[in-house]
Amino acid sequence: MNISRAAELSGVSAKMIRHYESAGLIPAAGRTAAGYRVYAMDDVHRLAFIRRARAVGFGTADIRQLLSLWQNRQRPARDVKRLAVEHLQQLQARIADLEAIADTLSHLIGHCQGDERPDCPILDSLAADSPAPAATSTKRSKKAK
Amino acid sequence: MNISRAAELSGVSAKMIRHYESAGLIPAAGRTAAGYRVYAMDDVHRLAFIRRARAVGFGTADIRQLLSLWQNRQRPARDVKRLAVEHLQQLQARIADLEAIADTLSHLIGHCQGDERPDCPILDSLAADSPAPAATSTKRSKKAK
DNA sequence: GCTAAACCTTCCCATGATGGGAAGGTCAAG
DNA sequence: CTTGACCTTCCCATCATGGGAAGGTTTAGC
Numbered sequence: 001m002n003i004s005r006a007a008e009l010s011g012v013s014a015k016m017i018r019h020y021e022s023a024g025l026i027p028a029a030g031r032t033a034a035g036y037r038v039y040a041m042d043d044v045h046r047l048a049f050i051r052r053a054r055a056v057g058f059g060t061a062d063i064r065q066l067l068s069l070w071q072n073r074q075r076p077a078r079d080v081k082r083l084a085v086e087h088l089q090q091l092q093a094r095i096a097d098l099e100a101i102a103d104t105l106s107h108l109i110g111h112c113q114g115d116e117r118p119d120c121p122i123l124d125s126l127a128a129d130s131p132a133p134a135a136t137s138t139k140r141s142k143k144a145k
Numbered sequence: 146m147n148i149s150r151a152a153e154l155s156g157v158s159a160k161m162i163r164h165y166e167s168a169g170l171i172p173a174a175g176r177t178a179a180g181y182r183v184y185a186m187d188d189v190h191r192l193a194f195i196r197r198a199r200a201v202g203f204g205t206a207d208i209r210q211l212l213s214l215w216q217n218r219q220r221p222a223r224d225v226k227r228l229a230v231e232h233l234q235q236l237q238a239r240i241a242d243l244e245a246i247a248d249t250l251s252h253l254i255g256h257c258q259g260d261e262r263p264d265c266p267i268l269d270s271l272a273a274d275s276p277a278p279a280a281t282s283t284k285r286s287k288k289a290k
Numbered sequence: 291g292c293t294a295a296a297c298c299t300t301c302c303c304a305t306g307a308t309g310g311g312a313a314g315g316t317c318a319a320g
Numbered sequence: 321c322t323t324g325a326c327c328t329t330c331c332c333a334t335c336a337t338g339g340g341a342a343g344g345t346t347t348a349g350c
Contacts, residue, residue, distance in 0.1 A: 066268070088251060116221045179327080309334090314328080317327090
């Protein structure tokens with residue numbers, strides 16, 4: 001089958017199929033005499049695997065490992081789990097960061113009347129809150145006017 | 146003062162100061178005869194404002210608007226609040242997405258023993274879960290072998 | 291057999307914020 | 321005058337995805 005059919009069956013766009021090939025996530029596809037890529041169901045399965053891994057947030061490097069673990073029937077489930085747990089922790093860290101930001105913003109919004117008047121605690125806070133993070137001064141910096 | 150001093154005082158790296166200039170968030174700095182950028186405290190304040198806005202997740206476009214609202218003493222606080230609320234909603238949407246992913250992953254991890262044996266529900270799930278999203282078939286696709 | 295549509299190919303560009311690093315000019319202290 | 325700490329611009333990379341151009345191929349319809 002050609003690339004658009006493989007895209008249709010796997011749920012991965014033709015554009016991304018080529019991308020995954022160049023990134024080495026899938027083996028280089030066979031070609032027709034005219035240079036068209038040719039796919040079999042095996043490839044479609046692999047692509048769908050990648051799509052699902054992406055859907056739970058795994059990045060290229062993680063997926064590369066997952067694919068190799070998937071291929072290797074001998075691998076211990078522990079390896080897979082470790083990868084997944086690490087990824088989950090990163091996800092949770094990102095969520096915590098975003099929540100902290102959302103809380104801050106939410107707090108600011110709560111203090112803003114949001115009416116016709118120009119008084120706005122949100123802008124005030126952005127304009128003059130924390131001084132400046134750890135000033136890593138450089139050599140000549142004292143002299144700088 | 147020169148760019149590295151402005152960076153030190155504002156907490157924005159010299160690299161990013163140049164970037165913000167080219168992005169139009171700050172006016173083009175004045176130059177010495179030799180072409181060095183020259184800054185005053187006004188610029189430092191503006192940069193610090195940008196830094197704090199970035200810290201609560203605002204993107205370039207939002208910051209551009211915030212800066213113009215900040216400059217304009219006549220603006221109604223409502224405009225600022227609206228921008229902030231929209232941004233907060235986007236943040237919350239992203240958080241919800243990540244949480245859904247984290248939940249899915251967490252669920253999979255919970256079902257994986259993670260021992261020496263090769264059985265792994267995580268890989269199984271990636272290998273054969275949802276079929277493929279809405280196949281948008283193209284014209285000739287039926288014929289594709 | 292010719293034409294036009296629907297494919298395919300590769301290559302470049304853009305996103306968004308940030309940093310790394312190279313090549314080359316400038317300034318101040320010794 | 322040398323040296324080191326600056327400054328400048330320009331290119332590249334991240335990460336995954338898509339847009340689009342230029343140009344070749346295949347197939348349906350006549």
